[in-house]
Amino acid sequence: MALPPRVYFTLHEAAARWDCTLADIAGWASVGLFDIVTAIAPVTSGSQIVAGYVVVSVTDILQMFRRCGTGPTKCFLRRVRLKNHEDWIMIADPAERIEVTLADLLIMAEEVRRFETECDLLRRPASHIGSTARYDWDGMYISLIRRVHEYGIPETQAEWVGEVQEWFVEKSESGEVPDERTIRRRLTPIWKALRETC
Structure with a gap:
């Protein structure tokens, strides 16, 4: 019995898969080519409780993706958006702030596959067995x-x-x-x- 398809990719996995930098990924996400998400425990915003996978505003944490590598390794999210929703939910209470690191940021697998199809990217093989790599x-x-x-x-x-x-x-x-x-x-x-x- 085959395992089901992957649900998400970390940003590091996507960067390796596409042979690009994290800054490239952040740039593409910032202009809406795909969403970067994270999973959060329940937080309250007014009377609303928000939990699960939420979309991250990449422009709010862009300093984490500096090409020179001098950016912070973690940031606090001040707003999030539910998947398939347009409105941002503000996290006004400092006690409810959501801390994220690069390892917490994900791209859902369906978005990875859609992006690869739209950009006509060749999926990188998981192994070089049976193929010839350009470089060793x-x-x-x-x-x-x-x-x-x-x-x-x-x-x-x-x-x-x-x-x-x-x-x-x-x-x-x-x-x-x-x-x-x-x-x-x-x-x-x-x-x-x-x-x-x-």
Whole structure:
């Protein structure tokens, strides 16, 4: 018996699936190409009780999506909207404020599939088994793990990006290597996670 389809994707999963940045996703959501949602416990707004999946106003928390990576890791929502409704519900009581992190923000699966269809995106395979990847990302990740295990984290992210570029140059049979922006996009979440633990 097959499992039912996925219900939602996290923003990190969508970014990996579409090979884009979180800032790109926030930008597309901010102009209405799809909704970003989160799940909340019951809160009151006047006499109304709001709970479950609610739409987030991305422009209210846009600072979380700075391309330079200096934005806050969490924000408070001051308003939300029920799915398939147009009116925003204000959260006026400070005690009812809704705190969210990037990990709490989701895109519903039907919206992901609709967006992919409208933009004619090729869905990225879950595995490279039976297919030929353009670049050896798996090999690159293995080299990163070895590097961190043996020598620790580089002093700067720029140094790390340079090392990865050199690795691709050495391993590439065709001479084709990913551009610096693509490498940086893949390294940034790892870099941030490792620096937080230092």
